[in-house]
Amino acid sequence: MGKIDWVIVILFLAATSSPALTIVRQFAGGEQPTNAIGGNLADVFNAASDMWELAIHDDHVLVLEFGWAPVVGSFSxxxxxxxxxxxxxxxxxxxxxxxxxxHMTFWLDPTPWSAEEFASYHERRADLGGGDIVVARSWSTAPGTRLLGADVMTVALHEIGHSLGLSLGHPRWRAESADGSIEIVPPLPYARSVLDLATNLYGVTSHLSGNPPTGGALMAGSASDQARTLVGGADILANAGMSRWTNLNISLAPCLRIAGSSPDTLTLHWWSPVPGWVLESKSSLAGDAWQPLGSGNPATITLKGGSGFFRLRD
Ligand SMILES: [Zn+2]
Structure with a gap:
């Protein structure tokens, strides 16, 4: 953020469907325990799945069953x-x-698509060998304040991250992790990036190293009641190295979806999990100034003579 970075300019008539990762979410049941409070698991899991779909745009269908069940030694x-x-x-x-x-209370955010419970947003940048990226993203609560429990949104994002590549059951896991790291090789973007894996008594784990530069990344960490960790560049790249994802949205730029139209208006759905993105429109490319549409979702664009233009910028 800071610098103006024109990302998307779309003439709506030309909008077509693009390749996409589709995470099919199947609730497998189970009863919510008394140490998990707040909203509901389905909303949190859906929001977390949406964020990963925003990060990876390769055509692939992943079916994820999710639910409550006894888990030994961990929450998830x-x-x-x-x-x-x-x-x-x-x-x-x-x-x-x-x-x-x-011994911990877990908090299910009733509004998992927004982060109004948090006070400040943080990004950590680093060059992992393939160019400068936002390695890790997180929100933190105001100083001295806490959530009602550890953030299940962070937990769900982390576990879905495992399903997209960083998994001991992945068909390429043994070959890729043998040297203790995941290397990004051409033709993947950010080639030559290297992501070190954490180790324990038994050897290499399916987590990123907790040391710099990946310390603090979603796939390195765990949930807390003072922060929410989002999908970061290191998490996306590690999964890309494992599963050969090539269409990466490292910046988590929002996706726009046309939700409806009339002769005079166009309705857009958009979601940005990171702050700073602005949606603007104008009714003709010449002359008029771009008008901010605010942060409301959906946003409505007024058309002139059946046409209108919109863009996103950060
Ligand atoms: Zn994990």
Whole structure:
């Protein structure tokens, strides 16, 4: 942010569908435990899935079963159930309901698509060998304040991150992780980036190293009641290295979807998990000034003579 960075200018009549990662979400049931409070798991899981769909744009369908069930020694788990030789195609993400993690309270954000509970947004930039990127993104609460419990949105984002590549069950896991890191090689973008993996007593783990520059990344960390960790560049690149994702939205630029139209208006859905993006419109390319449309979702554009223009910038 800071510098003006024109990202998308679209004549709406020319808008076509682009390749996409589709995460099919299947609620597998289970009862919510008493140490998980607030909203509901489905909303949180949907918002977390939406953020990953924003980050990766390759054509692929991933079915994720999610629900409440006993999980041993942790609040959440991911299991790869099936793959197509290169990528996971079906997985299961479970959130603990046998209170084995009862020493902590977990908070289900009733409004997981927004971050109004948090006071400040942070980005950490680094060059991992393939060019400067935002390695990690997070929100934190105001000094001295806490959420009602550890942020389940962060947990869901982390577990879905495992399903997109960083998984011990991934068909390429053994070959890729043997040297303790994931290397990004051409033709992937940000080639020559290297992402070190964390180790434990048994060897290499499916997490990013907690040391700089990946410390603080979603796939390195865990949930807290004072922060929300978002999908960052290191998380996207690590999964790209494993699953060969090539269409990456490292900046998490919002996607626009046309939700409806009339002869005089066009209705747009858009969601930006990071602050700073502005949606603007004008009714003709010549002359008129761009008008900000505010942060409302959906946004409505007024058309003149059946046409209108909009753009996103940060
Ligand atoms: Zn993990």
């Amino acid at each position: 788990s991911h299991t790869l159930l099936d793959h197509d030789g290169a990528r996971e195609t079906r997985g299961r993400i479970l959130f603990d309901n046998d209170l084995s993690a009862a």
